[in-house]
Structure formats: structure tokens, C-alpha cells
Amino acid sequence: MSSAMETPPAVTVRVPAKVNLELLVGPAREDGYHALSTAFQAVSIHDDVTVDADDDWGVTVSGRDAAAVPTDETNIALRAARLLAAHAGLDEPVHVSIRKDIPVAGGMAGGSADAAATLIACDHLWGLGTPREELLELAAELGSDVPFLLHGGTAIGSGRGELLAPVLARGRFHWVFVPAKGAGLSTPAVYGEFDRLHAEAGTTPADPEPSPAMMSALRSGDATALARAFTNDLQPAALALRPDLATVLEAGLGFGALGGLVSGSGPTVAFLTAGAESAIDLAVALTASGVAHDVLRATGPVHGAHLLTAPRIS
Structure with missing residues (x-):
């Protein structure tokens, strides 16, 4: 042996x-x-x-x-x-x-x-x-x-x-994630669309640095403030490649999420809720309405x- x-x-x-x-x-x-x-x-x-x-x-x-x-x-x-x-x-x-x-x-x-x-x-x-x-x-x-x-x-x-x-960062945050139906999005494709949209608009992205609103929200542990500070510069590119994600975002906010955004390069959509019960309610509403075929609840960090x-x- x-x-x-x-x-x-x-x-x-x-x-x-x-x-x-x-x-x-x-x-x-x-x-x-x-x-x-x-x-x-x-x-x-x-x-x-x-x-x-x-x-x-x-x-x-x-x-x-x-x-x-x-x-x-x-x-x-x-x-x-x-x-x-x-x-x-x-x-x-x-x-x-x-x-x-x-x-x-x-x-x-x-x-x-x-x-x-x-x-x-x-x-x-x-x-x-x-x-x-x-x-x-x-x-x-x-x-x-x-x-x-x-x-x-x-x-x-x-x-x-x-x-x-x-x-x-303070606080424990309650999330609902909606994985997109069908194929995912490749990160290079989303960045390519980001570049294309800027070129089409004749704009140059600014040098990035953390926003005061985000840093303040993380220090406070306030979920509402955190949701208000959400920003994803890749979201317009992800929505251009997957217009159906806009429907998911609109529905989640309509069903009571504090805030929503495309996660990273997408196509998963992330919603922040006020607490555990709100997360359950949102998950049920998204699936019962037919907007989402699948949802994942999670906490962080x-x-x-x-x-x-x-x-x-x-």
C-alpha cells in the first residue's frame, strides 16, 4: 500500500x-x-x-x-x-x-x-x-x-x-445575478466594441482612477450609496453586442433592486438588493416574469x- x-x-x-x-x-x-x-x-x-x-x-x-x-x-x-x-x-x-x-x-x-x-x-x-x-x-x-x-x-x-x-469596506451585501441565455461574451470582443464606440464618437477615454463616491460607499457599508456609485464603462459595449441585457436591467430595477449593472465584460447582469429577503423577492420576480431563465443569489464580500x-x- x-x-x-x-x-x-x-x-x-x-x-x-x-x-x-x-x-x-x-x-x-x-x-x-x-x-x-x-x-x-x-x-x-x-x-x-x-x-x-x-x-x-x-x-x-x-x-x-x-x-x-x-x-x-x-x-x-x-x-x-x-x-x-x-x-x-x-x-x-x-x-x-x-x-x-x-x-x-x-x-x-x-x-x-x-x-x-x-x-x-x-x-x-x-x-x-x-x-x-x-x-x-x-x-x-x-x-x-x-x-x-x-x-x-x-x-x-x-x-x-x-x-x-x-x-x-464595511457591510455585507446581497446580490442577485442573472446569467444570460445563449453564448457568453468574449472579453476581447467587448473591449473591441468599447474602442469602436469611442472611435465612432471621436472621443478618447480618460485616465481612470477610483471615484470618491465608490470609496465613500465602501467605507460606509451603505448598500443604497453603493448602488448609486455603480459604474461600468464596458456596459455600453456589452449592451451593443447583447441588446437583450437592457431588458433584464430595466426589469430588475423595476422589481425593486437598489441598482444593477453588467458584471465586468458581461453578459451576466448583477443586481444589488437591500437585504436577504429583497434578494429572494427579486429572484422570484425575475424568473416568474420570464425575464430570467436562471438566477443566482449571493452575498459579498x-x-x-x-x-x-x-x-x-x-
Whole structure:
């Protein structure tokens, strides 16, 4: 019988989705990315990612929208595992198993979440003890949202979103998310439409920085003030590509949401409510009216990627 040292047990990490409370988009940079200022909040919709030692590198996906997630070498979670192995000078293949609840291509960073979870899981499986700063650097190589999913809570992102500053935010917020019917929106397509709309209007985006209204609302913990401070510069582009989202936004506000916005690059629509009962009422109204085929209720902020199981110490 193999010992735990010879065959480490699987490691499972739970990781949240994110919503952008404020997403301010500046001009395109020389590297092709846009300058951003964004207020992230981690919310209680989770993926569970399990890594297990195996003879070959591989990935399987189950749960929500599983068929839309690639299971070849382009999978970002598998890329995360390989990146950490290369960084540590290891050649120890793993199989990554992803159980999804976060919508795919929905503007809630589902792929980035899986990459963040895989970094944490592999670090524990291999017993590396990689310093947090190094994990954040590796996360930034994988994608702009990945560092925040390691971080969790509420934070301000700058650069292309990967540079994080924690926010001392108060309060517990109650959310209702409406995943869009049909295909998701690709982030590059939404940014391309953002650029096209500005070019058509003859305008240049301003250099972004956090708004005083957003910072004040986060410090106060006031849900009404937070809803009033919502801004998403990508929302016009997302609505141009998916005009049906405007109907969802209008309905949610009509049914009593404090505020609503497209989450990130979309097409998931996020509504903030006054409390738990209001969230239930809104979810019921959206589905009963036929506006939404599916809704997800969540709270935030929550912790970033964290262990559910870890290898036993012999």
C-alpha cells in the first residue's frame, strides 16, 4: 500500500466569483491592454478545483456550463498548474478537476477563479510554500483578474486590473445575478466594441482612477450609496453586442433592486438588493416574469481561493 508521501492525497480549493462594482476603462496601452481602475468584490458563487497527482497533465470539468470550458492545453487552470511547476522546477503532472457554479464567459471571472484555485491547490499538493508575492506575480501572468481571486474580499485594481490595493469596506451585501441565455461574451470582443464606440464618437477615454463616491460607499457599508456609485464603462459595449441585457436591467430595477449593472465584460447582469429577503423577492420576480431563465443569489464580500482539503503530514 502506497504511503501518503509516495502518493499525496488530492487537494481541493474553493474559489469565488467576482463582480466589478466600478469598472473605469482608460486608453489602450502599448501592450494592447487598457488602463483600468476597478473596485472588485468577491461573492459567494464558487467553483471547487481539485488537483491530484497523475501520470499525465489533464483537466476535466463538470457542473454549470461545463461543455463550454476547454479541456485541452488552452485551459487556464491547466496552464496555471504548468506555470507553477515550471517556476518551481518540477515535473510532477497533475489532473485538475473543476466543479463549476460560476457562469462561463459571464463577466464573473470563472476561468480566472479556476486558475487562482489551481495555483493554491498545486502549491499545497507539492508542498512548495510559495511566498504570496510570488503567487500573485504568477497569477498576473495568467490573467488580469487572477490575482484578485487569490485575494478575495473587496479591493481596488489598477494597471490592467492586476495591481491590488485592499479596501477597508464595511457591510455585507446581497446580490442577485442573472446569467444570460445563449453564448457568453468574449472579453476581447467587448473591449473591441468599447474602442469602436469611442472611435465612432471621436472621443478618447480618460485616465481612470477610483471615484470618491465608490470609496465613500465602501467605507460606509451603505448598500443604497453603493448602488448609486455603480459604474461600468464596458456596459455600453456589452449592451451593443447583447441588446437583450437592457431588458433584464430595466426589469430588475423595476422589481425593486437598489441598482444593477453588467458584471465586468458581461453578459451576466448583477443586481444589488437591500437585504436577504429583497434578494429572494427579486429572484422570484425575475424568473416568474420570464425575464430570467436562471438566477443566482449571493452575498459579498467573501474570502478568496482557500483550501477545503490538504495533504496529510506524515
